[in-house]
Each structure stands twice: as C-alpha cells, then as structure tokens.
Amino acid sequence: MPLQLSEAKNQFISNWGAFATHWGINKTMAQVHALLLINTKPLCAEDIMEQLQISRGNVNMNVRELIDWNLVERITIVGERKEYFSAEKDIWKVVTQIIKERKKRELEPMLRLMKQLQEVPNDKTEDYKAFKSTIDGIIKYSEQADKTFEKLIKAEESWFWANFIKMVK
Amino acid sequence: MPLQLSEAKNQFISNWGAFATHWGINKTMAQVHALLLINTKPLCAEDIMEQLQISRGNVNMNVRELIDWNLVERITIVGERKEYFSAEKDIWKVVTQIIKERKKRELEPMLRLMKQLQEVPNDKTEDYKAFKSTIDGIIKYSEQADKTFEKLIKAEESWFWANFIKMVK
C-alpha cells in the first residue's frame, strides 16, 4: 500500500528533524527547513506554527536561524502585511551552503586554536612528540580536506547540474 | 610567552570536547578520545577519571562507546590485572573511521527512508512535484557524495601518507 502524499510529507519532516539532531542541528530548525523545502509556496509564521504544532516564538527563532544560515529567505507578497518564508530548493546549493557555514563557524576557529597549540615548546619528551603529531595531523588533514572540498565544488558542479536538471524535469 | 605542554594539553582536550558537541558527539567521549590521542602510553580507568575529573561510570560508558566506534582498543599489560586503553593515533585513519561509522549509523538508515518516500504516488499537484524533487535530490546527492568519498580514500591515501610520514618524523 503506497503512502499518501500528506503522510509521506509528515514522515519526511519528522525524520529529517530526528536525523539533524545527530549532527548538532536543532530538531525544530531542521523540521522548519524540511517543511519549507517541500512547499512550493512560501509559508507564513501561522502556517509553520500550525503544521509543526509549535509556538510563535519557536517559529520566529528557528526561521531567523535559517535565514542566518542563508537557507531561507523572507518574502513579501504585495498587498499582504505578513512576512512569508521560502527555502532554497536546490539540494546541491543547500549542502554546499551548510558545509561553508559550518567550516566558518566551527572548523576555522578550531584550526586557529590548533595553530596556537602548535607553538608549544619542544621539551624533548615522548609526550611532546605524541601531542605535536596529533596537532600537526589535525591541521594537515583539515587543510587537505578543505582543498578537496574546494576542488569538489568546481569539479562536480557541472556533473551535478546535468543530473539535477535531467531529474527534476 | 609560549604555552607549557601541560597547559596546551588541557586546552586541546577541553576545546576538542566543546567542538565535538557541535557535531552531535558527546563532549566527554571526545575528551576521553583527545586524552588518549595525545598520550603515548595506554591509560587505565583511574588515569582517565583523575585527568578529566569524571566518575568511573562515565569513563566506562564513554570508553565503551569509543571502542564501539573502533577508535580505541583495550590493552592488557602482562602482569597487570587492570585494563588499559589506547587510541588509534593516525588522524587519517581516525577521520576515515568516523565517516564510515556515521555513514552506516545515520546516512544509510536515512537513505532507506528516502527511498521509501520516493514511492509515493504522483497526484499531479505542484506539491507532489516539490516533494518528489526534494527527495530525489537528497538521494542523488548522497549517492554522489558517497562515490566521491570512496574515490577520495583511494586517491588521497598515498598523498596523505607521504605527508604524514614526512611530518611526524
């Protein structure tokens, strides 16, 4: 028995939220994002409150956060006073944007600290060697991962687009 | 004024724990891992309790979790009754292992659900189209990312090793 669309949507939203919590992302933020992803039309605060059964304050905070992440934009409909919200629909852009933001917010500060710790003076102990090589390893690894990510964006953009366009039409 | 080694170690451990929480990883688990990473010699439960100022139960649970993730192994020292613990020191292996585990534990179950949701019958609405293309996009994207990850492991292993060996010796 195939799922009804409405049932499938609910499953998507709730599971996406549960999934997000494993990755350090607020459940509700992920659910609001999922809801906006699968709706062609922009939604207003009331729509989101109703569909996710959450408070106005909660909607406001999580939408703001999503806007901050550049995943959602405010939409004004002419003749309407309310604000509406709409999500970037292209998954490629969404993922790229998330990686970029997390790099900026979490990886870069961490790397700055690692580079400071690299400066600790060599006291010739075994422990120094282990410490130094852990830090060096993390820095080297991060820099390589970063370069790879940049290459990836360029190399696969064309591939992804070709497939994405083929797929959605 | 350069940092003392002991101070640098503490900074590394506490910041690594804080960092981990942004990625859905338990703070203490990350700290135990950091502690074992920068110690040449295996540590026992008491050592960890003392250095991180946490309870025996907490040590036990987090060490078990790390073993489960294949990041730490139990070590028996001849003539000693206690168990000791030691972490995989090669950062490349550590990261690869973490990605593999998270893929298995989180991404794969999510993809199975997505594939189920793909089967929802086409009701010809705008909403159906948006829903379908979101799900299709996620699946396509994940599959591509997966392939890229596999290629990466092979392509960069030699590069990374060359650099890692040069660096640590």
Place this chain on the structure above:
DNA sequence: TTAAAGTTTCAATATATATTGAAACTTTTA
C-alpha cells in the same frame, strides 16, 4: 572457595538545551 581487585549497570540526579507564551516592541493604516 572466598575475598580482593576490577568492571559494568542503571536509577537517581544534575546539566544543558529547546520551547513556550505573554509582554514589549515595530510597523501600517484609518
């Protein structure tokens, strides 16, 4: 076989994080 050494478990508790909702704001329009 038993007591000492060590490990594991898990209910109780503490801590961190998310959510509510009502009051304080900020437009807008009559």
Place this chain on the structure above:
DNA sequence: TAAAAGTTTCAATATATATTGAAACTTTAA
C-alpha cells in the same frame, strides 16, 4: 495619532541528554 496587525524578546518552564555512584556482577589469586 490611535489602535490594529504583526514581529521579537526573554524569563520561566519543559524536555532531552549526560553524569554520578553505589550495588551487582565478573575475574583472578591466595
């Protein structure tokens, strides 16, 4: 300029997650 429509804030509260510690369990050595 007043009040209606809408948005934002944040202290209080609820929920989720992590931690403790003592009891139960397991293993080892005398």
